[in-house]
Amino acid sequence: MQTQSIPDLSPTHLSxxxxxxxxxxxxxxxxxxxxxxxxxxWKPIKKGEIILRTNQNCQAMYFILSGYIRVFVETADKExxxxxxxxxxxxxxxxxxxxxxxxxxxxxxxxxxxxxxxNKDEYNRIKDFVPTWPxxxxxxxxxxxxxxxxxxxxxxxxxxxxxxxxxxxxxxxxFNQVPLQYIASMLGMTAETFSRIRRKYPF
Amino acid sequence: MQTQSIPDLSPTHLSxxxxxxxxxxxxxxxxxxxxxxxxxxWKPIKKGEIILRTNQNCQAMYFILSGYIRVFVETADKExxxxxxxxxxxxxxxxxxxxxxxxxxxxxxxxxxxxxxxNKDEYNRIKDFVPTWPxxxxxxxxxxxxxxxxxxxxxxxxxxxxxxxxxxxxxxxxFNQVPLQYIASMLGMTAETFSRIRRKYPF
DNA sequence: TTAATTTCTTGATTTATATCAAGTGGCTAC
DNA sequence: GTAGCCACTTGATATAAATCAAGAAATTAA
Numbered sequence: 001m002q003t004q005s006i007p008d009l010s011p012t013h014l015s016x017x018x019x020x021x022x023x024x025x026x027x028x029x030x031x032x033x034x035x036x037x038x039x040x041x042w043k044p045i046k047k048g049e050i051i052l053r054t055n056q057n058c059q060a061m062y063f064i065l066s067g068y069i070r071v072f073v074e075t076a077d078k079e080x081x082x083x084x085x086x087x088x089x090x091x092x093x094x095x096x097x098x099x100x101x102x103x104x105x106x107x108x109x110x111x112x113x114x115x116x117x118x119n120k121d122e123y124n125r126i127k128d129f130v131p132t133w134p135x136x137x138x139x140x141x142x143x144x145x146x147x148x149x150x151x152x153x154x155x156x157x158x159x160x161x162x163x164x165x166x167x168x169x170x171x172x173x174x175f176n177q178v179p180l181q182y183i184a185s186m187l188g189m190t191a192e193t194f195s196r197i198r199r200k201y202p203f
Numbered sequence: 204m205q206t207q208s209i210p211d212l213s214p215t216h217l218s219x220x221x222x223x224x225x226x227x228x229x230x231x232x233x234x235x236x237x238x239x240x241x242x243x244x245w246k247p248i249k250k251g252e253i254i255l256r257t258n259q260n261c262q263a264m265y266f267i268l269s270g271y272i273r274v275f276v277e278t279a280d281k282e283x284x285x286x287x288x289x290x291x292x293x294x295x296x297x298x299x300x301x302x303x304x305x306x307x308x309x310x311x312x313x314x315x316x317x318x319x320x321x322n323k324d325e326y327n328r329i330k331d332f333v334p335t336w337p338x339x340x341x342x343x344x345x346x347x348x349x350x351x352x353x354x355x356x357x358x359x360x361x362x363x364x365x366x367x368x369x370x371x372x373x374x375x376x377x378f379n380q381v382p383l384q385y386i387a388s389m390l391g392m393t394a395e396t397f398s399r400i401r402r403k404y405p406f
Numbered sequence: 407t408t409a410a411t412t413t414c415t416t417g418a419t420t421t422a423t424a425t426c427a428a429g430t431g432g433c434t435a436c
Numbered sequence: 437g438t439a440g441c442c443a444c445t446t447g448a449t450a451t452a453a454a455t456c457a458a459g460a461a462a463t464t465a466a
Contacts, residue, residue: 073356075360078360080356080359080360081359082352082355082356082359094345094348094349094352095345095349095352098341098342098345099342099345099346104352134337134338134341135337137341138301138337138340138341138344139301139302141341141344141345141348142297142298142301142302142344143302144348145297145344145347145348145351146297146298148348148351148352148355149285149297149298149307149351151355152285152351152354152355152358153276153283153285155355155358155391156283156284156285156388156389156391157278157281157283159422159423160422160423161422179442179443179444180443180444181443181444185359186359188358188359189423189424190423190424190425191443191444191445192423192424192425192426192444192445192446193422193423193424194444195444195445195446196423196445196446198444198445199445199446362452362453363452363453364452382412382413382414383413383414384413384414392453392454393453393454393455394413394414394415395414395415395416395453395454395455395456396452396453396454397414398414398415398416399415399416399453401414401415402415402416
């Protein structure tokens with residue numbers, strides 16, 4: 001995993017990261033924010049490129065500027081897509097990043113993409129100059145936790161069709177941007193079932 | 204929600220909480236540990252008692268000393284059990300506890316139980332006298348996150364029978380202690396399906 | 407101890423979803 | 437522009453799991 005950083009970061013991208021950090025992590029003062037942002041490095045990713053493989057050690061956290069990145073794992077009989085991340089998502093293999101375990105997931109770009117990346121050591125330095133960072137991070141992770149809780153609940157209480165609608169409502173743009181088979185897998189159904197549900201609800 | 208605290212805590216229970224905090228949150232010195240433990244109050248719970256209702260504000264975190272507590276929610280057509288917590292679990296409605304949102308879940312004791320409880324204000328004071336607390340808490344929540352990630356994965360990649368085996372392997376004792384219909388629901392299957400799977404694997 | 411209630415099991419049937427197989431359409435690369 | 441590939445659709449069929457209904461077993465209450 002190599003980083004191609006370019007000396008002058010695009011102002012548009014910088015403000016996208018700034019805004020997202022503000023929105024996601026709450027109010028931080030400008031000086032602190034700039035300090036955080038300096039630790040991130042810009043990196044372009046080609047369609048199809050794999051930026052993390054299952055069982056590697058995930059040393060980086062990514063912030064996605066543009067493009068679509070699929071989170072999946074190969075099992076004995078099929079590939080299981082766990083999530084598709086896109087603009088303004090923070091992306092990492094948490095178990096690996098936090099606990100130095102082998103990564104569960106593989107990250108592959110479904111389109112050309114641009115990310116900011118920050119490696120673990122630099123990430124861990126943030127708290128040294130942003131005193132409120134631990135609290136901010138705590139709330140962020142708790143938020144991620146409750147999102148996953150909802151997702152478990154969707155599998156305990158909804159049919160494939162209900163999961164489809166629920167997800168479609170909140171992620172319409174994704175349906176034009178990535179192969180639908182991956183969305184199907186992520187929702188826990190086959191591509192065929194997904195296709196049949198779609199036919200019932202043309203848009 | 205009221206707390207009946209008794210003046211002299213049982214040494215056995217105290218050490219159970221101590222040990223669990225040590226195991227779960229890593230090394231803390233004895234003085235800090237004692238300080239944390241003083242903030243918890245002992246509370247007995249009767250079988251059937253509901254200690255949190257959906258849409259209430261969850262002001263407490265519980266540490267379970269003994270007994271079984273079911274986490275569930277009523278939907279339009281059925282009750283969905285999300286989890287069953289027992290000895291040495293920390294239990295709260297995270298979205299409510301952290302973000303003051305209405306609780307998603309209802310907590311009901313399936314057996315008589317004993318818990319230590321700590322309210323939100325006291326919980327938030329821990330970091331004032333345990334400097335390493337935020338870091339400890341971060342790792343704990345990340346661990347919970349990855350557990351949920353596994354659970355989502357189980358619904359994307361496993362059959363009902365596989366989920367049954369996977370869960371049974373790791374939670375054998377639960378099967379003798381609580382009505383099986385709740386375990387079925389928590390694994391995303393009906394009680395009938397659960398019963399038929401069990402018949403195939405008598406033990 | 408017996409009655410009442412709850413939980414679990416079993417069978418018959420239906421429904422949802424997966425699987426298999428074939429074909430269509432679109433995109434990409436030469 | 438055409439060949440080849442990949443994604444998607446569609447139909448036929450198989451399978452997993454839900455539902456419905458009844459009864460048996462276990463637990464709780466009187």
